Amino acid sequence: MKKLLMLFALVCSGSALAQSPSATEQYRYGMHLDVAQVISISEPQDKCHPSPVTMIYRDSHGNVKSLKYLVAGTDCGNAND
Template sequence: MNIKYILLPLVACSAVALAADPPVEEYVYGMRLDIDKVVAISEPDELYAPCRVVSAQMTYEDSAGQLRTLEYLRLSSVCSDIEGSL
């Protein structure tokens, strides 16, 4: 069997996977944002961690339909869970 028939699908799939993930941009205070629709917000899963500042990511679509990812600092979700139980 010819090796190119095996490698071609792998190369094609990896190119699609790379195109699917937008580059992560770090948020700077005062930065102008063009957010049309928020797709996802994620932060490290730390169920039993103390309330602290964590690095979170927001994936969104801008007004041109481009998918973008922004990394920013926020209080962990554990902090809001603690506040709600008081």
């Protein structure tokens, strides 16, 4: 039973390591994306101006990848203030 539990723990830890992307790719206009499942998207640092975010996702082959891209700010408040 102990050997079975140890094997289970080893398999689980190995699959957790396999979920880390190796390198972050920078988005380029028109690039083909193979996104089967979004795992996470970071929060933009600036809520008003364009700011980089990083998306961690799984492609259709099950590989975990990372993509950095810019998002436009949407919380700039009232321009007349």
